[in-house]
Amino acid sequence: MTKPTTSNTGVPVESDDESLTAGAQGPVLLHDWYLIEKLAQFNRERVPERIVHAKGAGAYGELVITNPEIADYTKAKLFQPGVRTESLVRFSTVAGEQGSPDTWRDPRGFAVKFYTEDGNYDIVGNNTPVFFIRDAIKFPDFIRSQKRLPGNGLRDHNMQWDFWTLRPETAHQVTWLMGDRGIPKTYRHMNGYGSHTYQWVNAAGERFWVKYHFKTDQGIDYLTQEEADRLAGTDPDYHRADLWNAIERGEYPSWTLKVQIMPVDEAESYRFNPFDLTKVWSKKDYPLIEVGTWTLNRNPQNYFVEIEQAAFAPSNIVPGIGFSPDKMLLGRVFSYADAQRYRVGTNYAELPPNRARAAEVNSYSKEGAMRHTFNAPEVPVYAPNSYGGPHADPERAGDGGQWGFDGTAVRAGYIRHAEDDDFAQAGTLVREVMTAEERERLAHNIIGHASNGVTPEVLERVYQYWRNVDADLGAKVEAGVKANLAEADGAAHQPAQEGQSAVAGDSAAPKVKVGAQA
Incomplete structure (x- = not known):
């Protein structure tokens, strides 16, 4: 037996196919509550995507x-x-x-x-x-x-x-x-x-x-x-x-x-x-x-x-x-x-993928949008209390892994250690971890990415950035980017061929993979 369509609250629905209208060709009626529920739910079907890690x-x-x-x-x-x-x-x-x-x-x-x-x-x-x-x-x-x-x-x-x-x-x-x-x-x-x-x-x-x-x-x-x-x-x-x-x-x-x-x-x-x-x-x-x-x-x-x-x-x-x-x-x-x-x-922790599955939850959190679990009415909503509500147990919880530190408020960055340098470990990765073939692909990827729409002023810093990582890599990046830009510049100044637009920008882009986005 086919299950009947219902509303979100379990009420049987009259039709999946036609809206309620004033006559066959009249306006849709606002009191078609199932139409309103269906469209309103659809409008809210997506939560905001993550600012990062969206896909x-x-x-x-x-x-x-x-x-x-x-x-x-x-x-x-x-x-x-x-x-x-x-x-x-x-x-x-x-x-x-x-x-x-x-x-x-x-x-x-x-x-x-x-x-x-x-x-x-x-x-x-x-x-x-x-x-x-x-x-x-x-x-x-x-x-x-x-x-x-x-x-x-x-x-x-x-x-x-x-x-x-x-x-x-x-x-x-x-x-x-x-x-x-x-x-x-x-x-x-x-x-x-x-x-x-x-x-x-x-x-x-x-x-x-x-x-x-x-x-x-x-x-x-x-x-x-x-x-x-x-x-x-x-x-x-x-x-x-x-x-x-x-x-x-x-x-x-x-x-x-x-x-x-x-x-x-x-x-x-x-x-x-x-x-x-x-x-x-x-x-x-x-x-x-x-x-x-x-x-x-x-x-x-x-x-x-x-x-x-x-x-x-x-x-x-x-x-x-x-x-x-x-x-x-x-x-x-x-x-x-x-x-x-x-x-x-607010209550995201109650949703199926986020709720605790192997642990009991005893929390004083209450109310807020979409709250659907709750304590028994006799459980107090505050701590401490005299009526058997949950209480913190430092022995069971531990201290959360504390450490000693100076209590003075400063904006000092990290304490520098003997071999701390922003480029040193990157250089080690290039010279000692990567193979020759991996270094070639690394240079190829950097050259393709940096050849695509980067201004001359920033490119000078790009070249120095990679020279600081590794001198040979920096030289290769600079030579490769300049060759790409020269080729693109030459193509931009060629006479338009039959069927090809000479509008600025149509052929001026460097011949690199534009999909190489970081």
Whole structure:
């Protein structure tokens, strides 16, 4: 028997096909309540897209802890021997909008929510171990420089390079971005990183600094700029479809979770500032330690409900895990949860992908738009109280991973350590990590991007920026960009051929891949 159509409140609907009108050709009547409900619901069908990471894909999975020694470093329940924890991941691009191609050159978001016995724990990272900036106060400026111009609404390479070259701390991440890993072959073929430095606390109260590394078991693979540009036009949802189809086929992608662990008392004397998000810790100094295996084994049943409404925030931590003096992390602790309250709503934590699944929720939060759970009427709405309401338990919660610091308010930036330099690790990446072929592709990608609409004044800084990273790379970038511009200038001054417009701008653009957007 076919189920009857009803309104959102369960009232049977008279017709799915015709509106109520005053006669066959008369005006539509306002009291056709189902028409009004249907159109009003449709008008509100989309929540505001994320300002960053708007385009993405996701799936459910499970983390299984395989190394019992990890419990020596943290009391967090999800990292205890043999524990299995359900999780949700959302992969994404950063700068593009909802409808943008998956294969633009861009960092990839790598946000994971673990449904633990002590509440939800979110690791909100990227497919790179570093980031463009080291202080959250610069974040709005950085993102605006990667978005669109206010006048014409277009992406602008000049704006990007202007910001990057005025902020030398971006060099390490931009080198990653312009290299092979700037366009992963699929979401399955990239690593994920917590990127930030976090704090772990064990059962004895000992503290450690930690960095997360999700190493893909499928192997690192990438798209060339030319492959990515082709797919951007022919298959803009390439990465989303690949992830969905792989899981549907039963080819469950997996990652090996590893960590770097630094004893707290070694941070002050380490050669790089360990809390600077633009730096990595040397694996020779702090080798990777295996934690467990993380596998994606279930697709969402509804993309909007489970992925678009998924809300990740680094403020979601659990006992045994805390923050660090990482200024970007501390800024994100506020901004991410605040963004979700604006984007999804005050009570976003009640939605299916965000609510606690393995932990009991005892909260004094109440009311607000779309609230649908509530305490029994006899439960007090304030704390402390004398009537059996929940109360804070510092022994169970821990202190959230505190650390000592000077109480004087300053705007001092990071303390410089012995080998801190904005270009040094980028140079090491180029000279010691990349192969000769990878260096060639890096130069090719930079030349193509910088040849596209960047002003002469900014280009001079671009050349110096890359010379500071590596002298040979800088020279190659300068020679390549100048050759491209000379070729474009020559083409612009050629007489118009039959059937070809000679209007300025039609043929003056450099012959580079305009899809090479960061």
